[in-house]
Amino acid sequence: MDLPIIAAQAKVDTGDTAWMLVATAMVLMMTPALGLFYTGLVRSKNSLNTFMMCIAAIPISVATWALIGYSLAFDGDGSLIGGLGHIGLQDVGFEPRDGTTIPHLVFMAFQATFCILTVALISGAVVERMRFGAFLVFAALWSVLVYAVLAHWAFGGGWLISGGTLDFAGGVPVEMGSGFGALAAALVVGARTGYGRQALLPHNGVYAVMGAGLLWFGWFGFNGGSGFGTGNAGVLAFVNTLLTPAFSLITWFALDLLRGRKVTAIGAATAIIVGCVLITPAGGFISPGWAMVLGAVGALPCYAVIVLRPRTRVDETLDVLAAHGIAGFTGILFIGFVAQFAWNDVADGLFYGNAAQLGDQALAALAAPVYAFVVTYVLLRVIGALMPLRASEDEEAQGMDVVLHGEEAYSSGEGAILVLPEADGRAEVPVTPT
Amino acid sequence: MKLVIGIVRPEKANDVLEALYRAEVRGVSMSRVQGHGGELDRVETYRGTTVKVGLAEKVRFEIAVSDPFVEPTIEALRAGARTGDVGDGKIFVVSLERAVRIRTGETDVEAVTPVGE
Numbered sequence: 001m002d003l004p005i006i007a008a009q010a011k012v013d014t015g016d017t018a019w020m021l022v023a024t025a026m027v028l029m030m031t032p033a034l035g036l037f038y039t040g041l042v043r044s045k046n047s048l049n050t051f052m053m054c055i056a057a058i059p060i061s062v063a064t065w066a067l068i069g070y071s072l073a074f075d076g077d078g079s080l081i082g083g084l085g086h087i088g089l090q091d092v093g094f095e096p097r098d099g100t101t102i103p104h105l106v107f108m109a110f111q112a113t114f115c116i117l118t119v120a121l122i123s124g125a126v127v128e129r130m131r132f133g134a135f136l137v138f139a140a141l142w143s144v145l146v147y148a149v150l151a152h153w154a155f156g157g158g159w160l161i162s163g164g165t166l167d168f169a170g171g172v173p174v175e176m177g178s179g180f181g182a183l184a185a186a187l188v189v190g191a192r193t194g195y196g197r198q199a200l201l202p203h204n205g206v207y208a209v210m211g212a213g214l215l216w217f218g219w220f221g222f223n224g225g226s227g228f229g230t231g232n233a234g235v236l237a238f239v240n241t242l243l244t245p246a247f248s249l250i251t252w253f254a255l256d257l258l259r260g261r262k263v264t265a266i267g268a269a270t271a272i273i274v275g276c277v278l279i280t281p282a283g284g285f286i287s288p289g290w291a292m293v294l295g296a297v298g299a300l301p302c303y304a305v306i307v308l309r310p311r312t313r314v315d316e317t318l319d320v321l322a323a324h325g326i327a328g329f330t331g332i333l334f335i336g337f338v339a340q341f342a343w344n345d346v347a348d349g350l351f352y353g354n355a356a357q358l359g360d361q362a363l364a365a366l367a368a369p370v371y372a373f374v375v376t377y378v379l380l381r382v383i384g385a386l387m388p389l390r391a392s393e394d395e396e397a398q399g400m401d402v403v404l405h406g407e408e409a410y411s412s413g414e415g416a417i418l419v420l421p422e423a424d425g426r427a428e429v430p431v432t433p434t
Numbered sequence: 435m436k437l438v439i440g441i442v443r444p445e446k447a448n449d450v451l452e453a454l455y456r457a458e459v460r461g462v463s464m465s466r467v468q469g470h471g472g473e474l475d476r477v478e479t480y481r482g483t484t485v486k487v488g489l490a491e492k493v494r495f496e497i498a499v500s501d502p503f504v505e506p507t508i509e510a511l512r513a514g515a516r517t518g519d520v521g522d523g524k525i526f527v528v529s530l531e532r533a534v535r536i537r538t539g540e541t542d543v544e545a546v547t548p549v550g551e
Contacts, residue, residue, distance in 0.1 A: 198448045397445035415489025
């Protein structure tokens with residue numbers, strides 16, 4: 001009787017695979033969407049550099065993930081770190097990944113898009129002053145030393161998942177990893193010139209809102225795909241990804257009204273992201289009803305940190321800590337209270353008679369921030385000892401786009417003189433009468 | 435009565451405003467301009483197209499002041515805008531023939547003296 005079931009489990013399911021292929025592409029799109037969101041929030045002279053940090057996260061993370069990161073995260077069930085069996089994508093083929101009904105290749109690609117997004121997220125802490133080269137080095141090392149390790153703990157068979165911690169789509173590696181890593185990065189790189197003295201304002205609110213909207217769309221793949229198929233868990237997470245951010249938005253509107261008598265667009269963009277992050281760890285584990293509560297209540301600590309952080313000297317520029325670290329932390333803990341076996345077939349939380357689940361969640365909520373903060377801090381100190389992390393004050397004044405990339409986002413072309421390519425950047429094109 | 439025109443780096447505009455405020459110079463106009471003052475050209479590349487950009491973004495202050503305020507205004511502009519590198523900008527002082535405050539019809543020195551002083 002057992003035999004047919006085992007055979008069925010070892011087979012690739014076409015429906016599941018079709019959805020996961022789409023979900024992977026949707027999550028990949030979240031990184032340029034994040035670039036758009038971040039770009040809208042910085043000054044115009046740093047637009048391209050900010051976008052480029054997100055774009056650069058794609059090739060860097062894909063390379064490190066394929067070469068070593070995936071293996072360390074998902075090979076074997078070592079307590080702290082995975083094995084080296086999948087280095088260079090060895091033995092990653094068409095056969096289904098253990099515990100899923102999708103090809104191992106698709107599973108690897110889906111997880112790769114998570115690593116990319118997380119590396120892109122952390123750039124929000126250091127935009128407008130970090131040198132591009134130093135960021136590339138940091139991104140490559142961080143994707144292995146922090147992301148792959150946390151992914152192993154929470155997803156790949158490490159001590160958190162084997163100890164019973166529930167993390168559906170990455171509250172530990174993606175959200176707390178980027179959020180608390182971002183805090184460390186902001187502390188090491190230091191504040192922007194003029195921070196706390198001059199107004200350093202978003203230059204395009206429309207980009208920010210559009211980026212947030214595209215992120216929400218992509219997040220249906222992110223959470224909905226984390227069930228690795230079209231089963232109940234994925235469906236539940238997909239629908240909860242609709243519910244939670246909607247209720248975060250309502251809370252945010254109310255808080256904006258109470259605080260400043262006006263509902264702000266950039267606040268709304270932030271609320272969408274906070275809502276999506278809140279439901280990320282909890283997506284497939286809590287009922288739709290609790291998902292709505294999570295959206296409404298979970299937005300409160302994030303809002304508080306966003307209001308209080310600019311009063312400190314810490315220039316964690318785009319509030320990755322509040323929107324990802326604090327929201328991920330809240331979502332992870334929330335599971336410990338309201339997880340429901342009737343909905344998730346895995347475990348109950350405190351409210352349904354299983355207090356131990358809250359302990360497992362609290363462990364993750366403590367371990368992930370500490371690991372992400374400490375390793376990020378040390379890593380950036382080491383890189384900083386080898387190369388300058390940030391641009392000079394003068395370069396910062398000119399803007400990263402011109403200084404680091406030799407381009408402007410909003411070039412008018414006025415006063416620009418064409419240079420003949422063969423003249424090695426010296427000779428000007430003679431002006432010919434028309 | 436003079437019109438003081440200061441053309442400065444955009445990133446120093448806030449420092450200039452701060453210095454003017456300290457010098458108790460209150461009436462200020464500010465506009466974005468593009469100019470060239472001898473600094474090095476920037477080279478930019480867009481795909482295959484390489485260009486030299488000779489014009490740099492600057493901010494232009496225009497401040498009409500009575501005679502006792504001319505020197506403090508110039509000092510404030512210099513203090514706020516100076517970095518020591520080529521491209522810090524220029525200050526021009528020109529004579530003003532007339533000034534009229536539109537709301538009250540006050541003229542000349544009264545017109546350039548801020549309300550409440």
